[in-house]
Amino acid sequence: MSLLDETVEIPRRTMTLFFVIDTSGSMAGSKIGAVNDAVVNVLPMLEEISAENPDAEIKVAALEFSTTCSWLYSEPKPANEFVWQDVQANALTSMGAACKELASKLSRSGFMKSASGSFAPAIILLSDGAPTDDFESGLATLKQNNWFKAAIKVAIAIGDDADKDVLTKFTGTNEAVFTVHNIDALKQIIRVVAVTSSQIGSKSSTAGDTTKQEQVIAEVKSAVDNIGGAEVASAPATTASYDDWD
Amino acid sequence: MPAVLQQLFGAIVVGWRKAVMEHADHHPLTETEQAIASPQNEHEWEKTYGCTLIAALRTPTFWLAFQVGDGKCVALQADGTPFEPIPWDDRCFLNKTTSICDTDALSCFRCCYGGIDTAPVAIFLGSDGIDDSFGEEENLYNFYIQLAKGFSKDGHEATVSDLERTLPILSLRGSQDDMSVAGIYDARCLNLMPQLLKWQVNRIESKITAVSAKIAQIWHIIVKGLFNTTDREMAYIDLSRLVKEKNELKRRQNIIINS
Structure with a gap:
């Protein structure tokens, strides 16, 4: 009798990539269109990374928030099964409620499996404005969550109206907040952040001082240098806005 | 926690630190090792010997299992049902773990014990490389059920040999980490x-x-x-x-x- 017969399952570890997307009214039009387009285009890349990675399977979950918040699927889906459903923009920016909803799913009763079988998740927050609800309370709940503490957290500030202080509080560092000023930059930065987070997040840790979040930040920073209309939020402020969303 | 267990755990920590110091005296870190370990200050060098601990024992009158850090202890009840007798420590999460090199190592010990009439029919101990290979607890339990079936069907020697052959394969297909398994079982396990x-x-x-x-x-x-x-x-x-x-x-x- 073999100890590893057909009854024994050795699943790949799971790394879940969360998109948390602001779908408030100000996102309407070209911004939300670019988000939809970018995520649709990045999914096959995530599928490829997942297929080529013997360490981990990448799953995708997406939470949209406006006046309320809702998940696109009731569970994280493997990248190859995740069919993006275009999100629509309307109404308010309940980012605090989104934080609480995210915290509820970052648990074993939610979307996460046993810590033994998982890598820390990667969370990408996209927003073009400021919260209209009690963000601090929602973030306080989220910051208690062990999965959130361990997660790779990156935020994309869409335009100059995005509240970068809020996004910095979410990610824990302004180094992880990237600002985009036009549609092309938005599409490119979503692709770079999603792909980099998935590549680094789904690999076993190696000895060293840098965290996975720091590794992601370093790689995205170097990519941002080559994307017109994108910058690291911690960079010195420019004198005038150069948003171009038409 | 009974005083006798506190004494036992204290003696383990003191003994470990003494052994670490002796080893460090005779085997100072190489430049390469120092570059990887990079202790923040001179008091942190002990952490380069970071180590989790998981142990179980059984005497004619009682049984005891204790742990510091990650890895899993899985036991079998008399009816074959698997369970984890040692309470989990939430500080052990993903790639972080408590260690007997922590400054508060004594507070990191978790344990369970009982009279011999409450002893599980089998207690298996595995390092984190084992449970990281299986993810969900049910998969891990199933592995130890397989092991218990092996002892029952093929006998001790054959099953231990099978385990020795299996662990490198499991590491390759699973966590790719180092793996250690130990266990105690009694005659009841052979009839399960x-x-x-x-x-x-x-x-x-x-x-x-x-x-x-x-x-x-x-x-x-x-x-x-x-x-x-x-x-x-x-x-x-x-x-x-x-x-x-x-x-x-x-x-x-x-x-x-x-x-």
């Missing part, structure tokens, strides 16, 4: 084959139930979609009929108006 098989059958049945429920849910969505399609088609038929009726009435109305 029917119960262990029953546990495995129940596990598969639970999975079948879950998958069946998922299929039913998918069918529900498909059927609902079909009905929605049918409803839409019926509405179009109604619309078409009503438009025809309206046009006919208009035609008649025009005839009357024009006559």
Whole structure:
């Protein structure tokens, strides 16, 4: 009798990539269109990374928030099964409620499996404005969550109206907040952040001082240098806005 | 915690630190090792010897299991049901773990114990490389059930040899980490084959139930979609009929108006 017969399952570890997307009214039009387009285009890349990675399977979950918040699927889906459903923009920016909803799913009763079988998740927050609800309370709940503490957290500030202080509080560092000023930059930065987070997040840790979040930040920073209309939020402020969303 | 256990754990920590210091005196870190370890200050060098601990013992009168850090202890009850007797420490999460090199190592010990009449029929101890390979606890339990079945069917020597052959394969297919397994079992474990098989059958049945429920849910969505399609088609038929009726009435109305 073999100890590893057909009854024994050795699943790949799971790394879940969360998109948390602001779908408030100000996102309407070209911004939300670019988000939809970018995520649709990045999914096959995530599928490829997942297929080529013997360490981990990448799953995708997406939470949209406006006046309320809702998940696109009731569970994280493997990248190859995740069919993006275009999100629509309307109404308010309940980012605090989104934080609480995210915290509820970052648990074993939610979307996460046993810590033994998982890598820390990667969370990408996209927003073009400021919260209209009690963000601090929602973030306080989220910051208690062990999965959130361990997660790779990156935020994309869409335009100059995005509240970068809020996004910095979410990610824990302004180094992880990237600002985009036009549609092309938005599409490119979503692709770079999603792909980099998935590549680094789904690999076993190696000895060293840098965290996975720091590794992601370093790689995205170097990519941002080559994307017109994108910058690291911690960079010195420019004198005038150069948003171009038409 | 009983004083005798506190004494035991204290003696382990003191003994470990003494052994670490002796080793460090005779084997100072190489430059390469220092570059990787990079202790923040001179008091942190002990952490380069970071180590988790998991142990179990059984005497004619009592049993005891204790742990610092990650890895899992899985035991089998008299009816073959697997369980984890040592309480979990939430500080051990993902790639972080408590260690007997922590400054507060004594507070990191977790333990369970009891009289011999409460002793599990088997206690298995595995380093984190083992449970990281299986993810969900049920998969880990199933591995130790397989091990217990091996002792029952093939005997001790053959099963230990099988385990030695299996761990490198498991590491390759699973966590790719180092692996250690130890255990204690008694004669009752050798007669558990029917119960262990029953546990495995129940596990598969639970999975079948879950998958069946998922299929039913998918069918529900498909059927609902079909009905929605049918409803839409019926509405179009109604619309078409009503438009025809309206046009006919208009035609008649025009005839009357024009006559």
